[in-house]
Amino acid sequence: MSDFWNPYAALAARQRRLLGMGAVAALLLLWSLLAVSGLVSATKLPAPWDVLAALAYLGWHEGQSMLLTATLWSVGRLLVAGALVIAIGIPIGIAMGAAPRVNALLSPLVDPFRSAPVVALLPILVMWLGIGETMKIAFLFIGAVVYLIPMVRDAIQAVPQSYWIGARDLGATPWECVQRAVIPMAMPRIADAVIVGFSVMWTYITVAEYVNARQGLGQLIQNARRFSAWDQVFAGIIVIIALALATYQFMVWLKRRLYPWETEQ
Amino acid sequence: MSAERPEAVAAVPAARPLSVVLEDIVQEYPAPGGGVTRIIDRVSLRFDEPGINMLLGPSGCGKSTLLHMLGGVRPLGVVSPSAGRVLIDGSECSGPHDDAVMVFQRYANRPDLTVFDNVAFPFRLRLWRERVGEAEWRQRVEDILKAVGLSEKRGLRPAQLSGGQNQRVALARALVLRPRILLMDEPFGALDAQTRDEMQRLLIELHRSWPCLVVFVTHDVTEALVLGDRVIVLSTQPARVADDFRISEPRPRPASWQRARETLALEERVLDQLHQASPGRGQLRVTI
Numbered sequence: 051m052s053d054f055w056n057p058y059a060a061l062a063a064r065q066r067r068l069l070g071m072g073a074v075a076a077l078l079l080l081w082s083l084l085a086v087s088g089l090v091s092a093t094k095l096p097a098p099w100d101v102l103a104a105l106a107y108l109g110w111h112e113g114q115s116m117l118l119t120a121t122l123w124s125v126g127r128l129l130v131a132g133a134l135v136i137a138i139g140i141p142i143g144i145a146m147g148a149a150p151r152v153n154a155l156l157s158p159l160v161d162p163f164r165s166a167p168v169v170a171l172l173p174i175l176v177m178w179l180g181i182g183e184t185m186k187i188a189f190l191f192i193g194a195v196v197y198l199i200p201m202v203r204d205a206i207q208a209v210p211q212s213y214w215i216g217a218r219d220l221g222a223t224p225w226e227c228v229q230r231a232v233i234p235m236a237m238p239r240i241a242d243a244v245i246v247g248f249s250v251m252w253t254y255i256t257v258a259e260y261v262n263a264r265q266g267l268g269q270l271i272q273n274a275r276r277f278s279a280w281d282q283v284f285a286g287i288i289v290i291i292a293l294a295l296a297t298y299q300f301m302v303w304l305k306r307r308l309y310p311w312e313t314e315q
Numbered sequence: 316m317s318a319e320r321p322e323a324v325a326a327v328p329a330a331r332p333l334s335v336v337l338e339d340i341v342q343e344y345p346a347p348g349g350g351v352t353r354i355i356d357r358v359s360l361r362f363d364e365p366g367i368n369m370l371l372g373p374s375g376c377g378k379s380t381l382l383h384m385l386g387g388v389r390p391l392g393v394v395s396p397s398a399g400r401v402l403i404d405g406s407e408c409s410g411p412h413d414d415a416v417m418v419f420q421r422y423a424n425r426p427d428l429t430v431f432d433n434v435a436f437p438f439r440l441r442l443w444r445e446r447v448g449e450a451e452w453r454q455r456v457e458d459i460l461k462a463v464g465l466s467e468k469r470g471l472r473p474a475q476l477s478g479g480q481n482q483r484v485a486l487a488r489a490l491v492l493r494p495r496i497l498l499m500d501e502p503f504g505a506l507d508a509q510t511r512d513e514m515q516r517l518l519i520e521l522h523r524s525w526p527c528l529v530v531f532v533t534h535d536v537t538e539a540l541v542l543g544d545r546v547i548v549l550s551t552q553p554a555r556v557a558d559d560f561r562i563s564e565p566r567p568r569p570a571s572w573q574r575a576r577e578t579l580a581l582e583e584r585v586l587d588q589l590h591q592a593s594p595g596r597g598q599l600r601v602t603i
Contacts, residue, residue, distance in 0.1 A: 215388045216423030219411050220492070221442040230439055234427055311427045314474035 096281035101288065104281035108270070116270065117289065123265035125293070127183070127258065128251050131190035135247050139195040140240060143202025147236070148228045153203065163196035169257055181262035193254040194247035201246060205239030206232060238312040241305040245298060252294035267293075333404055333414070333495050333528060335362040335385060340399035342380055355381060355396070356553035365526040367518075369539040372549035373589065378532045379500050381554065384408075385530055386415025387498055403496070413442065415496035416489040420504045424473040424484050431469040434460060434487045443492065452491075459487045462521060479510035483517065490525060499531040503538070515542055519566045536585055540578060541568055548588050557588045 053059040061069075078098055084090050085097035092100070108117040146153040146160070172189060179185040209232045217231040218224075259268025267290055274282035306313070342355035354377040362368055370378045380390065386403060388411055389395040401408045403415070424433050437443045438452045447455070460466045463483040473481050482502060489497055503511045515538065522529060533539055539546045540562065548558035562581075564572055572578055 212419070212421060212423050213425065216419065217436075217440070218388045219417045220437045220440060220488075221411060221413055222440045226440055230436075231425070235425070237427075309427065311472050311474065314426065314472065 093278065093280065096284055100281040101284045104279070104285040105288070108282060108285055117285075120265060120267045120270040120286075121289065121293065123269075124255050124259065124267040124290075127186055127190060127266065128248070128255060131187045131194065131251055132244075132248055134187070134191050135194045135198055135251075136244060138191075139198040139247070140202055140244075143199045143240075143243070144206055144228075144233060144236075146199065147203040147206025148232060157200075157203075160196065160199050163192075164200060166196070168193045168196070168254070172257065172261065176261055185261070186258045189258045190251045190254055193258075194250045197250055198243045198247040201243035202236075202240050205236040205243060208239060209235040238305065238309040241301070241309065245301045245305070248297050248301065249294060252290060252297065255290065333363070333365075334402070335496060335528065335530075336360070336400075336402040337381070337384070338400040338402065340381065340384065340396045340401070342377060342395060343397040344393060353553045356555050357399070358549075358554060358556055359399075360547065360556065360559075362528055362530065365528050366544035367522060367529040367531060367542050369543035369546045370530060370532045370549060371536065371539040371546055371585065371589075372534060372554060373551045374534045376549050376551035377554035378549050381549075382498050382500055382530060382532045383417075385498055386412030386496055387417045412496070414494055415498055416492055416494040417498040417500060418482075418485050418489050418502045420501040424481055424488075426473050429470050429472055430465055430476070430484055431456060431460070433473065433484050434491055436488060437492055455491050455493075456487075459491045462490075462524065463487045463517065477510070478506050479514060482506065482514060486514075486518070486521070490521060493525060493527075495527050497527050497529045499529060501532055501534070504533070504535070511538070516567055518542065536582055536589075537573070539585070540582060541573065542566070546585070548585055550589070557591075558585065 081095075081098055084095060085092065085100075096104070105117070109115055142156065142160075146156055168189075171192060175185050175189050175192075179188055213231045213235055214227045217227040222230060255266070256268035256271055259266040260272060263269030263272050267286055271283050271286035274280075274286060337358055337360040340355055340358045341353065343351040343353045346352045358381060370382060372378045380395070383389055384396055384401050386401075386408055389409075403412055425436065428436065435452065435456045438447060438449075438456075443452070457466070460469055463486060465480065465483055465487065468476065468480065473484065476484070485502070503514045506514060518529075519542070531542060543562055545559070545561050547556060549555065550557045560581075
């Protein structure tokens with residue numbers, strides 16, 4: 051216990067897993083006890099096994115999987131929006147980070163949106179873009195890109211000047227310095243920005259699929275809510291959390307594979 | 316260090332003749348309380364033959380600033396030099412010069428690139444891609460890696476190397492361009508004594524294969540005497556040329572030479588000049 055208060059102590063993998071699973075088990079236990087005790091009515095808090103049953107029902111029922119269809123729709127929207135966030139947000143962030151004039155020009159337009167109520171934009175998007183796919187993807191895009199752009203800018207500006215000077219001395223043009231020295235050095239932090247972007251989009255997916263819901267996990271949850279099928283609502287939320295977590299884990303793994311040098315220094 | 320030098324490096328014709336002239340150089344920086352601080356005061360120097368030239372002075376005396384004017388990246392945010400001219404081959408030079416390559420104290424090796432790619436980095440730039448064909452630069456990188464003793468480590472990244480090995484990478488990246496002017500900004504200042512010794516011997520060997528004009532900044536009196544064909548002693552605040560002499564002893568200079576009475580007398584003289592020129596200021600090092 052001597053290293054309880056020690057931010058640098060490395061836990062053994064087994065101990066870390068044990069503690070983590072313990073917390074989840076404790077929560078499940080508390081949840082089960084509440085459900086069994088009758089302190090909270092089943093209509094307000096479905097029991098864990100009811101949620102599990104709902105999950106199975108959604109997963110396979112009458113020869114089809116509502117869950118799989120909904121997941122594919124949501125993941126598809128997320129991927130399209132994510133591709134746009136990367137294709138548009140990263141170049142803007144790089145330009146802002148690498149050229150002070152671009153930053154001065156765009157930061158008054160970009161920075162305030164970080165604290166803007168993006169959800170409140172939804173009705174406006176509906177008014178402009180209608181209730182189809184364009185609106186849903188635009189909403190996810192805006193929600194994520196306003197976080198990503200400033201993070202990419204900061205990633206560029208965090209690269210030590212010595213790399214820029216070193217490349218300049220070797221005869222690189224200013225743009226070559228940015229392209230060949232600054233951007234490669236900023237890549238791990240740009241990857242962090244993309245990871246945050248996808249996390250944000252997972253939190254917004256239900257909102258995006260709220261209007262004119264036909265397909266998707268958000269629709270699945272909303273539909274269940276309409277029929278007060280709270281076990282299915284819980285199941286839907288758990289699936290979203292699990293998918294968001296899996297996305298995060300995958301992207302962190304990918305980042306470590308692509309930029310192994312980052313942790314070596 | 317192996318005594319044999321790779322043929323490809325040795326066979327290269329010596330660098331073309333050159334002339335580098337500093338003319339009445341003055342450098343001033345805005346002082347914190349208003350006004351200006353003059354850190355370099357009317358320094359004039361002329362280099363016109365390949366050789367190792369040592370700029371010796373206490374830390375913070377402005378010798379690095381002077382070095383950066385010789386075809387390196389000038390300090391950002393101030394006019395550099397404030398007055399005077401830098402002439403390379405007779406034409407005025409105001410920024411990075413194609414013929415001059417810098418080796419920094421804090422090695423500017425890229426942590427994301429392997430040893431090979433770090434040395435080959437300049438050939439990713441248009442300037443060098445246009446000048447040197449791929450087959451040739453690949454051969455050059457191979458040769459220089461061999462010359463600095465890093466052929467075996469080509470696939471490693473800088474974090475997997477020692478400080479001395481990292482500085483070899485930096486040296487290799489500069490020399491792979493076969494520069495006529497090699498600017499070295501306290502390149503071995505952060506290394507331990509033994510590694511510094513090795514690096515000095517390596518530099519001597521590499522300079523014999525590629526006799527370019529080296530301008531080498533140091534605050535280490537011993538290093539200046541061990542390496543220099545010419546030693547320029549600078550005073551501090553502002554920097555002026557306090558002394559400028561040649562050493563004809565061939566390199567590498569053995570320990571017996573370093574301990575000889577004449578050498579010690581020379582060292583004494585340099586230290587005296589430095590103390591007179593800058594009483595109680597800055598830091599000097601003697602490591603005999």
